[in-house]
Amino acid sequence: MEVSVAFALAAKKIGQFIHRYHVLLFAVLAIGGLSFATFRFINSSLSPPKKLHRAHLPASTRKQLRACANFTRPTSLPRQTYRQDGLIHFSLMIILGSNLNRAPVVSIQTSGEVARTERAIIDPADLRVLAYSVTGALLPKTPQLMRIADVRELSSMGFIVDSIDEFIAPDDVVSLQKIYDLQFDLLGMRVIDQRRHKLGKIIDFTIDTNTFLVQQLTVKRPLFRSLNDTELLVHRSQIIEINNDEIVVHSETKVPEPELHEVVGSYVNPFRKAHPAKQPINEKE
Numbered sequence: 001m002e003v004s005v006a007f008a009l010a011a012k013k014i015g016q017f018i019h020r021y022h023v024l025l026f027a028v029l030a031i032g033g034l035s036f037a038t039f040r041f042i043n044s045s046l047s048p049p050k051k052l053h054r055a056h057l058p059a060s061t062r063k064q065l066r067a068c069a070n071f072t073r074p075t076s077l078p079r080q081t082y083r084q085d086g087l088i089h090f091s092l093m094i095i096l097g098s099n100l101n102r103a104p105v106v107s108i109q110t111s112g113e114v115a116r117t118e119r120a121i122i123d124p125a126d127l128r129v130l131a132y133s134v135t136g137a138l139l140p141k142t143p144q145l146m147r148i149a150d151v152r153e154l155s156s157m158g159f160i161v162d163s164i165d166e167f168i169a170p171d172d173v174v175s176l177q178k179i180y181d182l183q184f185d186l187l188g189m190r191v192i193d194q195r196r197h198k199l200g201k202i203i204d205f206t207i208d209t210n211t212f213l214v215q216q217l218t219v220k221r222p223l224f225r226s227l228n229d230t231e232l233l234v235h236r237s238q239i240i241e242i243n244n245d246e247i248v249v250h251s252e253t254k255v256p257e258p259e260l261h262e263v264v265g266s267y268v269n270p271f272r273k274a275h276p277a278k279q280p281i282n283e284k285e
Contacts, residue, residue, distance in 0.1 A: 094215065097129075097186075097205045104158035105134055105146060114138055114164050121145065121176070124184045124242050127214035129207060130176060132159075134167060143170055145180070148212050190246040191219050191234060198222060199232060199249070217247070 018025065097120065105115040115136030120129050131145045144167045146159065153160040161167075170180040191199045204218040219232040234249055241248040 093208050093210045094206050095209055097207050097214070100132070100207070105136070106157050106160050107163050108152065108160065109163035113158070114161075115144075115146070115167070117146070117159065119185065121180055122184055122186060122214065123179050124182065127186075127236060127239075127242075129212040129214070130179060136164075138164055139167060143180075144168070145170055145176065147173075147176070154209055186214070186217070191217065191232075191249060192246055193249055193251040194240060195251050197251075199234075202247070203231075 100117060100120070103117045104113045105117065106112065107114040113136075115134040115138075117132040117134055119133045121131040121133065122129055129148060131147045134144050134146045146161065146167055150161055150166040151159050152162060168176075170177045186202050186205055189202045191202060193199060200219040200221040202217050203220045205214045206216045206218075207213070208215050213236070215236055217234040217236075219234055221230055221232060238249040239247060240250060
């Protein structure tokens with residue numbers, strides 16, 4: 001009997017407490033539930049697809065690419081081998097696009113630097129670098145472009161051209177002017193997947209120096225998702241759409257492993273003499 005009375009008193013006090021503070025209790029529960037739901041929504045919307053591959057290059061290659069600071073370092077450019085005929089051949093064809101910003105442009109005619117690269121002129125249709133805008137003391141004040149087609153060589157000295165006469169104005173080539181007028185710039189573009197999940201913004205990209213096609217995009221992840229992995233690498237094969245504001249990529253895809261191409265193309269290096277072939281040593285009879 002005493003236990004029943006105690007339970008009745010406890011229930012009465014609880015009821016009085018709830019009746020007195022029901023508004024406060026409802027507000028606390030509503031705010032707490034809303035906060036939890038908001039956090040889960042933001043977390044799920046910012047998280048990248050689980051099957052999106054984040055690293056497609058071997059660790060050694062990624063380390064080498066990140067070490068490329070400027071053209072004075074031997075690791076900042078593709079490895080080169082020279083033959084008896086004086087031709088230069090590339091064996092590693094991938095380089096960070098940021099390494100070609102403010103790169104020197106050397107003239108064969110003057111045997112010295114005549115300009116520096118600025119913005120890459122990229123065709124959004126296939127992400128190919130068609131030209132670079134260049135500036136220099138010897139160049140006109142009007143915009144000047146260096147077409148990739150006019151580059152003789154990309155070496156440890158930078159881009160090598162015949163002379164400053166190779167530089168053109170944007171309106172000299174109609175097809176190039178159309179791309180130039182778009183003012184298309186990969187850096188800073190937003191990347192989302194086909195489900196509209198935000199993956200981040202582009203901070204760099206890699207270029208195949210044989211074709212000058214952009215191969216991969218380096219995407220900086222949002223703050224909420226950057227604790228575990230600050231960057232994503234998105235292969236060009238994942239891209240679905242490119243518009244004025246953002247790049248749309250596949251939600252789930254398997255990216256092929258990168259391929260290091262064999263010798264493709266050759267260029268005469270005017271600054272290096274051909275090495276004479278070594279004669280075999282005849283044994284004395």
